[in-house]
Amino acid sequence: xxxxxxxxxxxxxxxxxxxxxxxxxxxxxxxxxxxxxxxxxxxxxxxxxxxxxxxxxxxxxxxxxxxxxxxxxxxxxxxxxxxxxxxxxxxxxxxxxxxxxxxxxxxxxxxxxxxxxxxxxxxxxxxxxxxxxxxxxxxxx
Amino acid sequence: xxxxxxxxxxxxxxxxxxxxxxxxxxxxxxxxxxxxxxxxxxxxxxxxxxxxxxxxxxxxxxxxxxxxxxxxxxxxxxxxxxxxxxxxxxxxxxxxxxxxxxxxxxxxxxxxxxxxxxxxxxxxxxxxxxxxxxxxxxxxxxxxxxxxxxxxxxxxxxxxxxxxxxxxxxxxxxxxxxxxxxxxxxxxxxxxxxxxxxxxxxxxxxxxxxxxxxxxxxxxxxxxxxxxxxxxxxxxxxxxxxxxxxxxxxxxxxxxxxxxxxxxxxxxxxxxxxxxxxxxxxxxxxxxxxxxxxxxxxxxxxxxxxxxxxxxxxxxxxxxxxxxxxxxxxxxxxxxxxxxxxxxxxxxxxxxxxxxxxxxxxxxxxxxxxxxxxxxxxxxxxxxxxxxxxxxxxxxxxxxxxxxxxxxxxxxxxxxxxxx
Numbered sequence: 001x002x003x004x005x006x007x008x009x010x011x012x013x014x015x016x017x018x019x020x021x022x023x024x025x026x027x028x029x030x031x032x033x034x035x036x037x038x039x040x041x042x043x044x045x046x047x048x049x050x051x052x053x054x055x056x057x058x059x060x061x062x063x064x065x066x067x068x069x070x071x072x073x074x075x076x077x078x079x080x081x082x083x084x085x086x087x088x089x090x091x092x093x094x095x096x097x098x099x100x101x102x103x104x105x106x107x108x109x110x111x112x113x114x115x116x117x118x119x120x121x122x123x124x125x126x127x128x129x130x131x132x133x134x135x136x137x138x139x140x141x
Numbered sequence: 142x143x144x145x146x147x148x149x150x151x152x153x154x155x156x157x158x159x160x161x162x163x164x165x166x167x168x169x170x171x172x173x174x175x176x177x178x179x180x181x182x183x184x185x186x187x188x189x190x191x192x193x194x195x196x197x198x199x200x201x202x203x204x205x206x207x208x209x210x211x212x213x214x215x216x217x218x219x220x221x222x223x224x225x226x227x228x229x230x231x232x233x234x235x236x237x238x239x240x241x242x243x244x245x246x247x248x249x250x251x252x253x254x255x256x257x258x259x260x261x262x263x264x265x266x267x268x269x270x271x272x273x274x275x276x277x278x279x280x281x282x283x284x285x286x287x288x289x290x291x292x293x294x295x296x297x298x299x300x301x302x303x304x305x306x307x308x309x310x311x312x313x314x315x316x317x318x319x320x321x322x323x324x325x326x327x328x329x330x331x332x333x334x335x336x337x338x339x340x341x342x343x344x345x346x347x348x349x350x351x352x353x354x355x356x357x358x359x360x361x362x363x364x365x366x367x368x369x370x371x372x373x374x375x376x377x378x379x380x381x382x383x384x385x386x387x388x389x390x391x392x393x394x395x396x397x398x399x400x401x402x403x404x405x406x407x408x409x410x411x412x413x414x415x416x417x418x419x420x421x422x423x424x425x426x427x428x429x430x431x432x433x434x435x436x437x438x439x440x441x442x443x444x445x446x447x448x449x450x451x452x453x454x455x456x457x458x459x460x461x462x463x464x465x466x467x468x469x470x471x472x473x474x475x476x477x478x479x480x481x482x483x484x485x486x487x488x489x490x491x492x493x494x495x496x497x498x499x500x501x502x503x504x505x506x507x508x509x510x511x512x513x514x515x516x517x518x519x520x521x522x523x524x525x526x527x528x529x530x531x532x533x534x535x536x537x538x539x540x541x542x543x544x545x546x547x548x549x550x551x552x553x554x555x556x557x558x559x560x561x
Contacts, residue, residue, distance in 0.1 A: 036294070052228075056557055074560070078272070094164075098561070128161065
């Protein structure tokens with residue numbers, strides 16, 4: 001029987017990094033074995049309510065001064081009630097947009113980029129909020 | 142006391158979630174292969190677009206730009222459905238998922254402690270806040286009445302999406318107004334027969350003599366009558382009833398004229414059906430494979446055939462089911478036809494590990510087979526199509542047509558919704 005290599009496959013494994021409480025000395029059965037606490041899970045840190053959490057991708061630079069860049073991923077928690085100063089995802093003229101919410105003195109959506117103008121809601125209209133942004137995932141490479 | 146929570150125009154609502162500009166516009170979702178309409182927005186209903194009408198009938202509207210159309214995006218609907226059910230799990234002691242977009246809540250004992258109308262409004266509000274999907278809630282002492290209450294919540298805007306039939310007077314008024322065919326458990330055929338017997342509304346049915354109806358129709362209808370009167374007969378299962386048969390069939394994106402792609406398709410359907418079977422923790426004793434050409438084709442030869450086999454041992458092993466499916470296909474395949482559709486049906490289902498084994502046959506439920514299939518399912522759940530059988534084919538040119546497919550907003554990093 002012979003085998004022919006057709007193609008190499010690539011499997012994306014999720015890499016789990018155990019967190020040690022002590023350092024390890026080489027060549028000796030690990031004394032740390034008993035101290036493995038658990039695997040750190042980013043979900044646990046970033047996501048409180050999975051059913052209410054959505055991810056969205058940023059386009060453009062309207063929030064650059066808040067540290068939100070083009071192509072960043074935002075973590076949005078719909079279960080939170082938006083407060084003054086929160087970064088929110090809102091629906092403006094049928095499009096989803098990320099802005100800072102201002103409730104005083106009036107309800108406005110503030111871009112964090114001096115080149116953009118704040119969005120004032122027309123009199124009598126209600127702000128359509130999609131959710132509150134809790135974290136930004138920004139790749140530095 | 143039960144509540145039925147049902148998402149409003151579920152598939153359309155899913156499509157709108159990340160496309161707010163579609164709010165207030167006419168939107169429809171098509172079935173597999175972009176065949177016919179399976180979900181309509183209120184605006185599409187108002188335009189007179191009927192459920193199940195074929196896509197080509199509404200194409201004019203689409204071309205004119207007054208109707209938005211989507212292929213079914215089950216990756217998206219499945220994810221959003223799971224979110225809705227998760228929220229329901231938080232707000233209710235016991236949830237029975239009834240379908241992709243509806244679930245019963247068991248509210249036994251709660252009526253004495255809380256205001257059910259308010260509870261219904263809270264459930265509705267929380268599902269919407271957390272997931273973004275609108276739902277209606279029907280509350281009643283039986284499941285059949287809870288279904289009816291939900292129907293009312295959807296059809297009468299003044300209900301604000303919640304109808305509670307435990308209040309005196311409400312049930313009687315609703316039963317009077319509801320046509321008998323809208324009652325849960327009344328089939329289209331029995332509705333015709335009931336009308337001939339002079340039973341037109343849910344009220345007529347509730348007032349009919351249960352015993353006479355049992356002998357004239359069925360024990361199921363008798364149960365429905367009692368449920369309409371407020372006597373709970375359909376218990377809380379906690380889990381959906383096991384399926385009686387599993388069907389996997391599709392129309393091809395284009396006609397197939399050769400045996401090989403047809404075999405690929407049948408293998409694929411056998412694998413899908415086997416997966417569903419294992420999900421339900423069942424085994425099948427009977428398998429049928431069917432193929433057909435377009436039954437409406439005028440100027441080409443038509444052919445349809447089905448072959449079936451009693452399996453030597455009940456099984457849910459993909460390898461065996463694939464092999465049987467191909468053998469069956471080969472007995473009915475004829476060249477010279479343009480095939481339009483194929484299907485695989487598994488029946489005579491029973492719970493796995495609950496059958497008489499045959500002393501002359503290899504026991505397929507033990508050891509290797511079970512653990513191999515478990516591993517396969519685990520991998521494929523994590524990495525969709527991670528492991529496939531070579532015979533399922535790689536390119537699958539015959540696979541579904543989904544011309545209007547929206548992005549997998551919630552299940553693929555490359556397809557996340559964009560915000561400016």
